Amino acid sequence: MRxxxxxxxxxxxxxxxxxxxAIYSVIVVVAVFADWLEPYAPRAILKVGPRVAxxxxxxxAHWLGTTSSGRDVLSQVIHGTRSALVVGLTAAIAxxxxxxxxxxxxxxxxxxxxxxxxxxxxxxxxLPFLPFMLILAALTxxxxxxxxxxxxxxxxxxxxxxxxxxxxxxxxxxxxEAARVTGCSTARIMFVHVLPQVLPLAALYGxxxxxxxxxxxxxxxxxxxxxxxxxxxxxxxxxxxxxxxxSRGAWNWFAPPGAAIMAMVLAGFLISRGSxxxxxxxxxxx
Amino acid sequence: MTxxxxxxxxxxxxxxxxxxxxxxxxxxxxxxxxxxxxPTLNFLSPSFSEETRAALLKGFGLDRPLWDQYLxxxxxxxxxxxxxxxxxxxxxxxxxxxxxxxxxxxTLVSLCAAYAFGIVAxxxxxxxxxxxxxxxxxxxxxxxxxxxxxxxxxxxxxALSFEFGWFPTGGALSPGQELAGVGARxxxxxxxxxxxxxxxxxxxxxxxxxxLLMRATMLEVMNDEFIVMARMKGLSRWxxxxxxxxxxxxxxxxxxxxxxxxxxxxxxxVVETVFAWPGIGRVLVQAVQSADYPLAQGAFILxxxxxxxxxxxxxxxxxxxxxRVSVRARR
Numbered sequence: 154m155r156x157x158x159x160x161x162x163x164x165x166x167x168x169x170x171x172x173x174x175a176i177y178s179v180i181v182v183v184a185v186f187a188d189w190l191e192p193y194a195p196r197a198i199l200k201v202g203p204r205v206a207x208x209x210x211x212x213x214a215h216w217l218g219t220t221s222s223g224r225d226v227l228s229q230v231i232h233g234t235r236s237a238l239v240v241g242l243t244a245a246i247a248x249x250x251x252x253x254x255x256x257x258x259x260x261x262x263x264x265x266x267x268x269x270x271x272x273x274x275x276x277x278x279x280l281p282f283l284p285f286m287l288i289l290a291a292l293t294x295x296x297x298x299x300x301x302x303x304x305x306x307x308x309x310x311x312x313x314x315x316x317x318x319x320x321x322x323x324x325x326x327x328x329x330e331a332a333r334v335t336g337c338s339t340a341r342i343m344f345v346h347v348l349p350q351v352l353p354l355a356a357l358y359g360x361x362x363x364x365x366x367x368x369x370x371x372x373x374x375x376x377x378x379x380x381x382x383x384x385x386x387x388x389x390x391x392x393x394x395x396x397x398x399x400s401r402g403a404w405n406w407f408a409p410p411g412a413a414i415m416a417m418v419l420a421g422f423l424i425s426r427g428s429x430x431x432x433x434x435x436x437x438x439x
Numbered sequence: 440m441t442x443x444x445x446x447x448x449x450x451x452x453x454x455x456x457x458x459x460x461x462x463x464x465x466x467x468x469x470x471x472x473x474x475x476x477x478p479t480l481n482f483l484s485p486s487f488s489e490e491t492r493a494a495l496l497k498g499f500g501l502d503r504p505l506w507d508q509y510l511x512x513x514x515x516x517x518x519x520x521x522x523x524x525x526x527x528x529x530x531x532x533x534x535x536x537x538x539x540x541x542x543x544x545x546t547l548v549s550l551c552a553a554y555a556f557g558i559v560a561x562x563x564x565x566x567x568x569x570x571x572x573x574x575x576x577x578x579x580x581x582x583x584x585x586x587x588x589x590x591x592x593x594x595x596x597x598a599l600s601f602e603f604g605w606f607p608t609g610g611a612l613s614p615g616q617e618l619a620g621v622g623a624r625x626x627x628x629x630x631x632x633x634x635x636x637x638x639x640x641x642x643x644x645x646x647x648x649x650x651l652l653m654r655a656t657m658l659e660v661m662n663d664e665f666i667v668m669a670r671m672k673g674l675s676r677w678x679x680x681x682x683x684x685x686x687x688x689x690x691x692x693x694x695x696x697x698x699x700x701x702x703x704x705x706x707x708x709v710v711e712t713v714f715a716w717p718g719i720g721r722v723l724v725q726a727v728q729s730a731d732y733p734l735a736q737g738a739f740i741l742x743x744x745x746x747x748x749x750x751x752x753x754x755x756x757x758x759x760x761x762x763r764v765s766v767r768a769r770r
Contacts, residue, residue, distance in 0.1 A: 169578075275455070275459050275750075276459055276462050276463065276466075278746075278750060279459045279460075279462075279463050279743060279746055279747040279750065280463060280466070280743060280746075281702075281704075281705030281706070281739075281742045281743055281746050282702075282705065282706070283705060283706060283708045283709065283720075284705050284708060284720075284723055284738070284739050284742050284743075285739075287708070287723065287724065287727050288470065288471075288727060288735060288739055289470070290727075291727040291728075291730070291735070292470065292471070364585060368587055371587045371589075371590075372587065372588075372589065372708075372709050375587075375589050375709060375712075376708070376709065376712060376724055376728075377728060378727075387587075390587070390589070390590060390593070393593075394589075394593060394713070398597075399593060399596050399597040399600075399601055400601050400608075402597060402601060402602060404597065407590075407593055407594075407597070408594070410590075411586065411587055411590030411591075411593070411594070414585075414586070414587050414590065415582060415585045415586040415587070415590075416585075418585035418586075419578075419581055419582050419585035421585075422581045422584070422585055423578075423581065426581070
């Protein structure tokens with residue numbers, strides 16, 4: 154209860170974070186109730202009389218019109234929240250887990266562990282993100298699995314670097330020293346005493362990683378390496394681009410999915426910017 | 440023999456760079472041989488003539504054990520020998536050398552414009568703290584970074600090309616035109632006209648980072664002792680801002696520029712695809728889509744090499760510009 158009240162208080166003081174949290178809440182609600190909210194089945198081919206309802210403009214029956222194959226745009230945008238949340242959350246959790254673990258090990262143990270982690274980070278930073286994802290998708294099989302794997306495998310160094318720095322300073326604190334003196338094992342100190350202290354920072358990086366994962370999925374889908382069976386915002390954009398939505402000026406088709414992606418990624422940025430001040434009060438003066 | 444520390448740091452970085460390049464190249468080798476099916480078939484198109492097939496088979500050691508293939512692959516890489524493209528029947532190296540200038544020009548033009556705008560706007564925002572301008576500008580900068588690059592491109596394309604017809608809808612030159620050298624491209628108005636929209640897309644996407652970075656570091660620098668000192672000396676506000684604050688605040692921005700250059704060359708993949716811009720990213724996408732593995736492998740290695748090199752350069756620039764950064768502290 155107190156946690157919830159503190160959270161509300163925090164949101165009131167940080168309009169950026171509040172807007173971000175509001176966007177996320179809307180997306181989660183829409184994703185949960187997608188089946189009730191979508192006016193049509195997202196992949197159903199709709200008809201007007203005997204003819205397929207292609208390229209319909211905005212109307213009362215189709216608030217965002219229809220696609221070239223007669224599917225309802227609004228229903229697809231609504232349904233897309235699910236795939237965005239699944240991809241975003243899974244990838245973010247994976248990135249944060251890997252980054253936090255490696256940062257914790259490197260920072261606390263130091264020595265050769267630290268060197269190996271920093272060496273791994275340098276190699277990973279030398280792999281171009283989108284090209285790597287494309288090649289992996291082409292060599293294995295396209296789909297969200299590759300997107301999540303690439304995000305997790307290539308984006309952990311940022312989190313690891315920050316966590317490591319944090320652990321370096323925590324390691325010298327008196328209570329860690331106290332735990333060491335009382336005979337706690339290294340593993341216990343790391344995971345029971347130090348880890349909880351860095352989790353808020355890790356969550357901060359997670360909120361940004363959700364955004365990167367969604368952008369990655371959208372780019373992969375746009376380039377034709379998404380999962381064509383799922384309804385996602387990236388697949389919608391690819392569909393629109395490939396089917397002359399631009400030359401026909403079908404703004405109702407290609408504008409909404411991109412705006413949805415932007416809103417969701419922006420929400421992550423806003424939350425992280427807002428909570429940065431909470432975690433690093435020194436920045437708050439700026 | 441003792442080298443000065445900066446020289447030692449440079450040498451260390453260079454060794455490090457070569458090591459990372461080697462690992463990335465090896466990883467690429469493994470990646471491309473992990474795929475299902477006969478690896479020979481992945482590098483020899485059935486459409487090649489009997490002699491070409493035999494020559495390639497021998498040249499790449501595809502009939503030999505994997506370890507030999509690896510050694511041959513490495514030595515071929517060092518000689519710039521990347522194999523033959525399946526679809527175009529030309530050496531991969533030739534195709535890459537053809538596409539690279541387009542990507543470099545696009546990236547450099549957009550990055551320079553984005554950073555010029557971002558630096559000025561960021562410095563300006565640092566002065567107008569807490570105003571209505573700031574309340575609008577910061578969310579706008581964040582939003583521009585949150586939008587998918589290719590979607591920004593689609594919006595511009597739909598509005599400025601298809602609606603108003605101000606710009607061409609794709610490619611680097613009007614149909615029928617052909618330009619050979621880089622110099623000829625740079626003086627061709629037609630080329631610049633085609634460059635405008637993809638560059639504008641990238642500028643929109645890229646300006647947010649330098650803007651936010653410049654603003655944050657300006658605010659930080661303005662509290663530093665040397666600024667207080669300059670103020671006490673009675674220097675004008677303008678002189679303090681331009682001569683003292685901005686110069687020091689630029690440091691992280693310059694580093695970000697070098698990093699951005701490496702990242703953009705690989706990241707341009709989607710923008711080049713939207714605008715059918717004949718750069719290295721589009722070559723990669725088309726090669727991957729059409730299972731042209733030698734070309735895909737070559738393009739990937741080239742993009743990775745640029746990225747790794749720029750990462751190292753950013754590190755060197757950073758420590759050269761800021762003597763306070765000790766070699767150790769950067770670790």
